Amino acid sequence: MTFEELATTLSDCNKSHSFYSREIEHLDEFGLPEIIEIEPIHFCNFNCIMCHVHFEGKLSRKKLDLDLLADRLSHPAFKNKWLLVASGYEGTAHPDFSKFINRVSDDGMKIELTTNGSLLTDNLISEISNTNLKYVTFSFDGMRKSSYEYIREGSNYEKTLERIGRFRGSLVTKDTYFNVNYTMMKRNIEEILDAVKYWDKISLDQIYFIGMRVRPGGGKHEEETLEDILEHVKKRLDEA
Numbered sequence: 736m737t738f739e740e741l742a743t744t745l746s747d748c749n750k751s752h753s754f755y756s757r758e759i760e761h762l763d764e765f766g767l768p769e770i771i772e773i774e775p776i777h778f779c780n781f782n783c784i785m786c787h788v789h790f791e792g793k794l795s796r797k798k799l800d801l802d803l804l805a806d807r808l809s810h811p812a813f814k815n816k817w818l819l820v821a822s823g824y825e826g827t828a829h830p831d832f833s834k835f836i837n838r839v840s841d842d843g844m845k846i847e848l849t850t851n852g853s854l855l856t857d858n859l860i861s862e863i864s865n866t867n868l869k870y871v872t873f874s875f876d877g878m879r880k881s882s883y884e885y886i887r888e889g890s891n892y893e894k895t896l897e898r899i900g901r902f903r904g905s906l907v908t909k910d911t912y913f914n915v916n917y918t919m920m921k922r923n924i925e926e927i928l929d930a931v932k933y934w935d936k937i938s939l940d941q942i943y944f945i946g947m948r949v950r951p952g953g954g955k956h957e958e959e960t961l962e963d964i965l966e967h968v969k970k971r972l973d974e975a
Contacts, residue, residue: 770817775829801835814843833862864905877923905911920959
């Protein structure tokens with residue numbers, strides 16, 4: 736198979752299966768990037784046992800100048816480009832988050848947001864629910880209070896679920912695509928099916944079941960590794 740044939744095959748697959756599906760473009764020269772990823776703030780309000788944040792120690796809380804960044808992104812050439820916000824930390828903790836999201840939305844950017852959902856207050860929801868949010872990922876591991884709050888130190892199970900639900904409801908008339916990132920470990924394997932049922936009930940589109948990575952540095956997450964129960968994990972995923 737030639738490279739062109741492979742590219743055509745992959746393009747056909749993407750049209751059928753990928754949220755980001757698009758035609759293959761042959762460029763004579765490089766243009767502006769199609770995707771820009773930013774971390775608004777070096778901070779997260781949770782301390783999840785398996786997350787890189789857990790092993791960083793004290794976070795700096797340094798913030799991007801979002802007014803300056805919005806100015807840079809206001810160029811017409813960035814219209815219809817993707818802006819990925821906060822894949823590593825909790826971007827909604829930035830005090831200028833809603834103002835920034837509204838500015839880049841007004842300038843025509845397509846926004847993808849990753850959040851743990853806990854800071855989506857009624858005020859914040861009202862401020863961003865009319866923006867150009869195209870893809871939202873909620874990071875939520877487990878479906879029981881005991882396991883969720885053990886994994887996500889500093890969290891409140893009921894409050895976070897309530898806020899995620901209200902945020903989802905605020906965008907019910909829009910074409911936003913909703914995803915859940917569910918990090919699998921021994922503690923929450925038996926909750927996989929319950930998670931599918933719950934998130935389906937509130938009309939989320941997709942769940943990524945992610946095998947937990949054992950990180951250098953030790954800690955209680957080491958006891959949660961899936962390496963010795965992979966067949967059991969497969970059965971639970973098949974059931975779901």
